[in-house]
Amino acid sequence: MLRFVIRRAFSALFTLWLAATLAFLALRLAPGDAITLQLTFSGATESQIAARRAALGLDLPLGTQYLNMLSGLLRGDLGVSLVNGRAVTALIGEQLNSTVALALGALIIGTALGIALGIGAALGRVAVQRLCEALIALLLATPIYWLGTLAIYLFAVWLEVLPSVSRSNSLEALILPCSVLGVSLSGSIGQVAAAALREAKQASFVQLARAKGLPERLIVWRHMLSAHGGALISLIGLQAGFLVGGAVVTEALFTRRGIGQLLLNAVNGRDYPVVQGVVLLSALAYSLFGTLADVIAAWRDPRLRTL
Amino acid sequence: MIRNFLRAFALLSCLSIAIVVCMSSIVLTNLLTRTTAAAQPAPSRIVYGLTLLPSGFDPHINASAELGIPLRSVYDTLVYRDPVTKAFVPGLAERWDISPDGLVYTFYLRRDVRFHDGEPFNALAVAANLDRITAPETRSQKAAFLLGSYERYIVLDEYTIQLVLKTPYAPLLDSLSQVYLGIASPKALREYGTDLYQLHQVGTGPYQMVEFIPGDYILLRRNPSYRWGPSFYRTDNPAPVEEIEFRFFTDPATRAPALESGAVDIIGELPPLDALALARRDDITLIPQPIPGMPLQFFFNTGKAPTDRLDVRRAIITATDRVAIIDSVFQQLSPVAYGPLTAVTPFYEPQIKQYYPHDREVARQTLTELGYRDNDGDKILDLNGAPLRLIVIVPTWGYVPQVAQRLQSQWREQGIDVELRQVPNLAGLLAAVQSGEYHLVAFNDFGADPSLLNNFYLSEARNNFMRVSNANLDQWLRQAAQINDPAQRQNFYTGVQGLIMDQALILPIRDYVNLNAHGKRVSGLAFDAYGWFPLLANLTFVGER
Numbered sequence: 127m128l129r130f131v132i133r134r135a136f137s138a139l140f141t142l143w144l145a146a147t148l149a150f151l152a153l154r155l156a157p158g159d160a161i162t163l164q165l166t167f168s169g170a171t172e173s174q175i176a177a178r179r180a181a182l183g184l185d186l187p188l189g190t191q192y193l194n195m196l197s198g199l200l201r202g203d204l205g206v207s208l209v210n211g212r213a214v215t216a217l218i219g220e221q222l223n224s225t226v227a228l229a230l231g232a233l234i235i236g237t238a239l240g241i242a243l244g245i246g247a248a249l250g251r252v253a254v255q256r257l258c259e260a261l262i263a264l265l266l267a268t269p270i271y272w273l274g275t276l277a278i279y280l281f282a283v284w285l286e287v288l289p290s291v292s293r294s295n296s297l298e299a300l301i302l303p304c305s306v307l308g309v310s311l312s313g314s315i316g317q318v319a320a321a322a323l324r325e326a327k328q329a330s331f332v333q334l335a336r337a338k339g340l341p342e343r344l345i346v347w348r349h350m351l352s353a354h355g356g357a358l359i360s361l362i363g364l365q366a367g368f369l370v371g372g373a374v375v376t377e378a379l380f381t382r383r384g385i386g387q388l389l390l391n392a393v394n395g396r397d398y399p400v401v402q403g404v405v406l407l408s409a410l411a412y413s414l415f416g417t418l419a420d421v422i423a424a425w426r427d428p429r430l431r432t433l
Numbered sequence: 434m435i436r437n438f439l440r441a442f443a444l445l446s447c448l449s450i451a452i453v454v455c456m457s458s459i460v461l462t463n464l465l466t467r468t469t470a471a472a473q474p475a476p477s478r479i480v481y482g483l484t485l486l487p488s489g490f491d492p493h494i495n496a497s498a499e500l501g502i503p504l505r506s507v508y509d510t511l512v513y514r515d516p517v518t519k520a521f522v523p524g525l526a527e528r529w530d531i532s533p534d535g536l537v538y539t540f541y542l543r544r545d546v547r548f549h550d551g552e553p554f555n556a557l558a559v560a561a562n563l564d565r566i567t568a569p570e571t572r573s574q575k576a577a578f579l580l581g582s583y584e585r586y587i588v589l590d591e592y593t594i595q596l597v598l599k600t601p602y603a604p605l606l607d608s609l610s611q612v613y614l615g616i617a618s619p620k621a622l623r624e625y626g627t628d629l630y631q632l633h634q635v636g637t638g639p640y641q642m643v644e645f646i647p648g649d650y651i652l653l654r655r656n657p658s659y660r661w662g663p664s665f666y667r668t669d670n671p672a673p674v675e676e677i678e679f680r681f682f683t684d685p686a687t688r689a690p691a692l693e694s695g696a697v698d699i700i701g702e703l704p705p706l707d708a709l710a711l712a713r714r715d716d717i718t719l720i721p722q723p724i725p726g727m728p729l730q731f732f733f734n735t736g737k738a739p740t741d742r743l744d745v746r747r748a749i750i751t752a753t754d755r756v757a758i759i760d761s762v763f764q765q766l767s768p769v770a771y772g773p774l775t776a777v778t779p780f781y782e783p784q785i786k787q788y789y790p791h792d793r794e795v796a797r798q799t800l801t802e803l804g805y806r807d808n809d810g811d812k813i814l815d816l817n818g819a820p821l822r823l824i825v826i827v828p829t830w831g832y833v834p835q836v837a838q839r840l841q842s843q844w845r846e847q848g849i850d851v852e853l854r855q856v857p858n859l860a861g862l863l864a865a866v867q868s869g870e871y872h873l874v875a876f877n878d879f880g881a882d883p884s885l886l887n888n889f890y891l892s893e894a895r896n897n898f899m900r901v902s903n904a905n906l907d908q909w910l911r912q913a914a915q916i917n918d919p920a921q922r923q924n925f926y927t928g929v930q931g932l933i934m935d936q937a938l939i940l941p942i943r944d945y946v947n948l949n950a951h952g953k954r955v956s957g958l959a960f961d962a963y964g965w966f967p968l969l970a971n972l973t974f975v976g977e978r
Contacts, residue, residue, distance in 0.1 A: 157860050157864030158859070158864060162863070163860055163863070169887070209488040210489030210631065221648060275687075282694040283694040291697070382649075383646070383681075384648070388648065
């Protein structure tokens, strides 16, 4: 088990390096740079623009810039924003709590709703099965943008019970965004849960458990979901990683600050250090939750430890 | 057996119901507290919706127009422009002289002004601000360039300062009236440093910054000791707003619902259809605000066939039904644009309206005279075997895609084939322009001094998207930016506007109008000479809904 965890940790480190490198390359391949974009309409001359790029080290050869970036990362220094001069760690830090609150809430709602839908779709009465399957398909096909706008009109404009605009991380302010994002997540979780349960229904150990006279509740939770829930855990882990990278659309809809908005602005302004910082955070979250999910799955199912 | 499975399902449902009950109780509590809150005296606090999320909020460093919406009222400037007459009026400087050669500006400062942190305002404060703006390490993106040919300052006494220029620069007063050259407290500038000052801004204006959480909100509170406002700030406002919270509504679709639900009291940049629907409600007031500067326009690339031919460009403008575009895309909420400056810009020349009235027959004739015929029967005109085909660079913002689609269909009917190339952001637009593979590109910039044309129309300008090189245009634009006499400037700019349209360098579409609206809790919403920035000091708090 320890060797398994160490192996996973190394692969996570590799993922981080790969993400940093790809982000570095992709940004430099995209047209335009922060300084040119900032000064194009200011009336600055070509030489003024060149001087400022030089002052920021943007004129160095790519290899040198890459090494500078890597050595900065090793020292834990993510650099400063090219747009507002503030430290990237500070910029990310001040947005992180808002993103984590949204992600956590959405994940809890999405998982609960998704598993309920999955159980209904796999094990319910025929009518219930049909209903749950249809709901899962609908949720998978509904863009979050539409769902969110609908929710705002329903709860904020028409019923006037919940704020569409949330200034803080108070519970009240989190209900709508978390619910919308959670409901949207529950489609994929429900689909995977239903598939796992359908497979488990055929398994001989379930027949045995039933023959032993175990209560169905125990069969579903202790036997079926734990034996066939590996994919579900991985999916939830991946979704968690994805959400920390920022839910741009949800943030914009509910005018929440967060990592997603930070990233969007940084990409448009070619603010390399900020984009790199957010990509790294996102990769870190992916690796962390992915590894965590794998470790949990391996602990539940020793067959997976050899992978 | 299935029944037993259902038991598990029921258990989970119960859990979900529990969550729902939890949430509803919060909602109920909220409703109840709201009722009790309504019984108490209403705090005079409103929410103002911003529409962009600028990455930086320091007016000396950053260039976004959005930052001026709150910060215009945090700072005062040496001079102001009257919103109606656009004339320069005293601000922090009670008067000023300009030397006959246009190289020395002497400002006589007010003596009764204090910054929000209690520091006194004087010539040394102005000097400290100029030092900061021009320092290379500040990396100013706009303010430093607004100063033009500025060379140095001379502090004559505690309340007199001179600005010395290398060459005459007529737009200087206009620059000094902009929020980017707002005067900040030297103490706060020292205390917080270049990177953190934006979170703790201190000016002399009618509102002070209380709190700023990037990406979340900005909170301003009324400055009770403010007595030195420009002539157009109301001094008899019966109920000024005590606190204003600015929040970001980057997604256009969220703006109207926010206003309808009461989540915001004032918001701008409403989509035209939403604005029209809101205008019908009696609890919402629509305030369309025209913006000085360039209209929404397409620059013709004069370096690429067929738009290198003057008559082709003229035919394309004549073939365009701008009124139909204004009707369908902008719901008649914007005026048609006829030239390179909008009608509310100083030195705008109304005669420009006579150029290129829409006439499909004239356009058809012009193209026929040039030799364009549909020889292969594909309904697209061709010349020497080559079809008449235009490539249009279309930014995804500012309703340009909707406009471009209508241009495409209007021009198709005229036998002109159109390819639209969308670019997602400014970087994409500049890259597309650099390639030279286009006939038209949409872009516009804003400002109250027509010298903003220099960035686009001078032959060596960075943004000469037209690839134009016209000696007269160069000379007139340069001279107009050096002469202070308004009558002479008017002559030059009349010539410039006529020449640009005579040469058909642009296809103007609509004067930019910012569609603002406010709810019943406030009245008196008006904007400054630049159109974007509200005069927060003139807002009156009316009361709870």
